[in-house]
Amino acid sequence: MRTKYPKKKLARIIIQGLFLIVFFWLLIRTGAAATETFKYSDYFFYFDPLLLIVNLFSTHTVITIFFLSLIPVALTLVFGRFFCGWICPMGTIHHFFSWLFRRGKKKVEQVDHKLLKLKYVILTLILVMALFGTNIGGWFDPFSILTRSTSIVVSPSANYVIEETLKEGANESGIISKGLKPAYEFSKKNILPNKPRKYLQSVFIGIVFFLLIAANFYKRRFFCNYLCPLGALYGLFSRFSLLNLDVDKGTCKKCNVCSADCTYNGSPYQDYMKSECMVCYNCEDSCPPDSISTKFSFPAKGSINKIDLGRRRITGSIISGIFFASLPRFSGTSKSRIHNFERPPGSVKEIDFLDRCIRCGECMQACPTNFIQPALFETGIDGLWTPVLEPSIGYCEFECNRCTQVCPTNAIETLALEDKKKFKMGTAVVVKDKCYTYADGYNCAVCEEHCPVPDKAIRFREVDVWNFEGKLVKVKQIYVVPDLCTGCGICENVCPRSDSPGIINSAEEEQREFEYY
Amino acid sequence: MKRREFIKTSTVTATTACISGIPLFPEGGVDPVSKVTGESPYEITKKGVELIGGMKKFISKQDIVMIKPNIGWNRKVEHAANTNPEVLRAVIEMAFDAGAKKVIVMDNSCHKSEDTYRRSGIKDAVVKSGAEIRFSDENRLVVHQFNGEKLKRWPVFRDHLEVDKFINVPILKHHSSAGLTIGMKNLYGIIGGRRGKLHRNMGENIADLANGFKTDLTIVDAFRILKKNGPVGGRLSDVELKKTVICSKNIFEADVVAVDLFGKSVDEIDFIGAGFRRGMGQKDLKNINIVTFKI
Numbered sequence: 091m092r093t094k095y096p097k098k099k100l101a102r103i104i105i106q107g108l109f110l111i112v113f114f115w116l117l118i119r120t121g122a123a124a125t126e127t128f129k130y131s132d133y134f135f136y137f138d139p140l141l142l143i144v145n146l147f148s149t150h151t152v153i154t155i156f157f158l159s160l161i162p163v164a165l166t167l168v169f170g171r172f173f174c175g176w177i178c179p180m181g182t183i184h185h186f187f188s189w190l191f192r193r194g195k196k197k198v199e200q201v202d203h204k205l206l207k208l209k210y211v212i213l214t215l216i217l218v219m220a221l222f223g224t225n226i227g228g229w230f231d232p233f234s235i236l237t238r239s240t241s242i243v244v245s246p247s248a249n250y251v252i253e254e255t256l257k258e259g260a261n262e263s264g265i266i267s268k269g270l271k272p273a274y275e276f277s278k279k280n281i282l283p284n285k286p287r288k289y290l291q292s293v294f295i296g297i298v299f300f301l302l303i304a305a306n307f308y309k310r311r312f313f314c315n316y317l318c319p320l321g322a323l324y325g326l327f328s329r330f331s332l333l334n335l336d337v338d339k340g341t342c343k344k345c346n347v348c349s350a351d352c353t354y355n356g357s358p359y360q361d362y363m364k365s366e367c368m369v370c371y372n373c374e375d376s377c378p379p380d381s382i383s384t385k386f387s388f389p390a391k392g393s394i395n396k397i398d399l400g401r402r403r404i405t406g407s408i409i410s411g412i413f414f415a416s417l418p419r420f421s422g423t424s425k426s427r428i429h430n431f432e433r434p435p436g437s438v439k440e441i442d443f444l445d446r447c448i449r450c451g452e453c454m455q456a457c458p459t460n461f462i463q464p465a466l467f468e469t470g471i472d473g474l475w476t477p478v479l480e481p482s483i484g485y486c487e488f489e490c491n492r493c494t495q496v497c498p499t500n501a502i503e504t505l506a507l508e509d510k511k512k513f514k515m516g517t518a519v520v521v522k523d524k525c526y527t528y529a530d531g532y533n534c535a536v537c538e539e540h541c542p543v544p545d546k547a548i549r550f551r552e553v554d555v556w557n558f559e560g561k562l563v564k565v566k567q568i569y570v571v572p573d574l575c576t577g578c579g580i581c582e583n584v585c586p587r588s589d590s591p592g593i594i595n596s597a598e599e600e601q602r603e604f605e606y607y
Numbered sequence: 608m609k610r611r612e613f614i615k616t617s618t619v620t621a622t623t624a625c626i627s628g629i630p631l632f633p634e635g636g637v638d639p640v641s642k643v644t645g646e647s648p649y650e651i652t653k654k655g656v657e658l659i660g661g662m663k664k665f666i667s668k669q670d671i672v673m674i675k676p677n678i679g680w681n682r683k684v685e686h687a688a689n690t691n692p693e694v695l696r697a698v699i700e701m702a703f704d705a706g707a708k709k710v711i712v713m714d715n716s717c718h719k720s721e722d723t724y725r726r727s728g729i730k731d732a733v734v735k736s737g738a739e740i741r742f743s744d745e746n747r748l749v750v751h752q753f754n755g756e757k758l759k760r761w762p763v764f765r766d767h768l769e770v771d772k773f774i775n776v777p778i779l780k781h782h783s784s785a786g787l788t789i790g791m792k793n794l795y796g797i798i799g800g801r802r803g804k805l806h807r808n809m810g811e812n813i814a815d816l817a818n819g820f821k822t823d824l825t826i827v828d829a830f831r832i833l834k835k836n837g838p839v840g841g842r843l844s845d846v847e848l849k850k851t852v853i854c855s856k857n858i859f860e861a862d863v864v865a866v867d868l869f870g871k872s873v874d875e876i877d878f879i880g881a882g883f884r885r886g887m888g889q890k891d892l893k894n895i896n897i898v899t900f901k902i
Contacts, residue, residue, distance in 0.1 A: 253746075260746035262769065284720050284742045458719050487719065488841075489681045489726065526807070535784035536803040540717065544841035550783070584717075586803030 096375035106182040113179040135498035140320040144227035147220035148445040170331040175368030180232035199355040213322040218411030228448030239299035241455035291464040325365035342381040348373035364393035418472035432479040435513040436494040436505040446501035449475040453493035459484035481579035488542035514601035516577030525592030527567040531557025537581035547575035640855040645902030652697035655854035668706035673770040678714040687831035692732035699736040710738035755815025779829040781837030786876040789862040790825040791817035810877025825861040827853040859888035
């Protein structure tokens, strides 16, 4: 029974939809191969105060543009957690699935006060760990999760499904092919990338994303209410917000209709919690006797119930934060003098890189050749999902600096194209047991052909080699000029050898480590 | 082979050849090779085709025409790594003027296609001329029988097999493993799969590839040529202006003339020797009917 037109709720849904579209549009533009440089792809991150604080704690500096995130904070002090309810694209997705899973059921669910505290514990942990040098903000930050999941899982998966469905349309024979042909050609031209994207951690990241969505079955907007550290941060501010929910005790029939739609499963008329309220206007619009309204009041008041973490929980999370932050610092993996992974061009020194990187995957989305891949544990356990270079999948395009343009936290610093061409990510190393010109004694040169450095970092020398027939023959053998090699990895990528490449891309002499010594 | 079989086969072959008009032995020098020099890549291309009989000789009305330029690398026109877009524009216009129903431009790039098509300037030129630009689509690979000595079969993009006419528009440039890349080597762009595997015995493979696939016209863009560090190049000092276009019906003889223009001897280039052994044409310049013109 709806007595009135839900104006405010409708406005919210429209705005949520708009921001969701803008978010995905920016992300798709970032990944579009035809884009030379796209400057606005990381703008959502600049409005994220969590990243401002976390990166301030971990790097002790602030990137000026992140002060934009004080705008939503200021607005929160007026309107409460409107950001979660009206803007956040991650929230919108969870909102949608929460609604979808409960469609047609008006069931009152119980608010879980204990679980609500979890996100504050997570926030404390993240901040304390950042202060002690381990930045894990990106694992929980909603924008990071959504960007990462979309670029590494959702969009490649959608592309794959479309291509698999219509694939038959690539052939000429048979009724099915003919029928699918127009659809196939349309999607190839307008939707699908020329070559499908591939990502190493697609399964892992996909499962995490799936579980986050599926958790909405259990509780409404599970991630937002119980896990999101950004939500927790806004929750802290919204306690002081001027906008309040006002329940007219006289007309309220305690019918509980409002609880059935509350984003945090609360009952606004009996335990309104300002820090959890996302200002979604569901209760106001659904209240049969119109007892619920919103009012501004100064000084702030109105919360019937408060979340109290308690001294023990706070102390506990601070101490465990310090403990956990220290663990990867002396584990040796990421701090070892020797490592065999490369970072994208423009990356800062490893120790700073881990402080800055928020694992959002913008660089992976921007990379036209799929060279940039999310790491598992190869850079240390705290380096999970940070970008590493994978020559078996892609290579660094010489005439491209897109990844350096999109990094929101400057873990990959912006490089002009000319500077990027000179940036040394690593060095190619010939594997003499595998390379045809050494091991088998015949000319090959695919790597030399592809080497994009104008002065050629891979060259030939003519030598006598005992070949596979036992004859001594003249072979144009390849060698690498380390000073010219940028470590772009195209040589390893194109090496025709099937078992393992005859030339590998390594972090040897990488510029970012050298500059500091 | 038994004597009887031999007599039978040779009689049948000879008769068929006489009736259908196919020369029994490849007669080089029959098809003229034009070599035009001038300031405008567009003009010399038009003149070059005109000198070997005009586009109408190669394209019939309502033909679907495939043009295969070299769009291999993410480099600009000045670097001479890809076919000159002006040359391509002239070819597309001539094809349409000769009555082609549809003209498709396509290559299997070494760098990412979206980038190479754009930076080479070819995408713009093609779209403006009204032809269709197409990416190589791995779903459209079919195994083609080349039946060569080394190269028996290899996956080819079916787009190239389905068209009526195939015009090969390579650029002349240095190539570190093949020596040079011209018309025959340019056909690497019609195949898919792990092409790097064909670098062993490359000369033989190139000859088998070009011998096992029918091309109707070859137009070699030698306006800018890359003298060193090919095929990718990237250094302007390696580029030389030759301001020439070479046109021929015979892909092999166009290559022979181009090798000479580059300043190399045909004996240095493996695939020329291999092609000659396969009877693809004459490798001696004296036996080729070269028409030279200067604008």
